[in-house]
Amino acid sequence: MIRYKKYQVTGENSPLKGLWYARPVIEETFDIERLAKHMSKHNTPYSAGVIKGVLADMVSCIKxxxxxxxxxxxxxxAIFSVGIVSKQGASSATDFSLANxxxxxxLRSRATGExxxxxxxxxxxxxxxSPYAVEGGDSGNAPGGSGGNDGDENENPLG
Known part of the structure; x- marks a missing residue:
């Protein structure tokens, strides 16, 4: 079950300002050690320590x-790959430089297979x-909501 909270976009320059969206609530994060312990409980002959070692080596190799x-x-x-973040486009191939x-x-990842x-x-x-409680109208500070967009004004809530 994926739980979510409602939030309102509050960025002054955002074309989405004032609109409401859902954001997933992440309650915990599993690190390699905790994932290894979890995996070792799934009818495997391998200990959590062996699994942790294999996962740590896998992460190192993927990097x-x-x-x-x-x-x-x-x-x-997922398929993991590197992506390039552009500052701006160049008007020609000759004008293109890494610095400008x-x-x-x-890091990019995209779902694959099943x-x-x-x-x-x-x-x-x-x-x-948790139910969103509205007190005196739709304010972004009502209890139960996040009251904003967690500081990422450029985030696109539509994906």
Whole structure:
């Protein structure tokens, strides 16, 4: 069950200002050690320590491969790759330079196999984390809501 909270976009320059959207509530994050313990309880002959070691090595190798310009596909999970964040476009190939046109790099991931966006939409279920209480109208500071967009005014709530 994926719980969500309602929030209102409050960015002054946002074309979405004043509109309301849903945001998932993440209650906990599993690190490698906790994931290994969880996996070891699924009828496996491997201890949490062995699983943790394999996962740590996997993460290290994925980082190495991605930084070498390769994609890494974990079947039925995601394809990980590097993306380039642009500052602005150049008017011609001659005018293009890394300093002027590239802001940096980012990690990209996209669902693959059985964990596709379509499958998540079929199997995922949403439930409001806590009812949104409206006090004196639709203010972004009413109890139960986040009252804003967590400081990311450029976030697109539509994906």
């Amino acid at each position: 190495e491969l991605i930084l070498d310009g390769k994609n890494v596909k974990l079947d039925d999970l 046109n590239v802001k940096g790099l980012k 964990l596709s966006n379509a499958q998540i939409n079929l199997e995922g279920q949403l439930k409001e984390a």
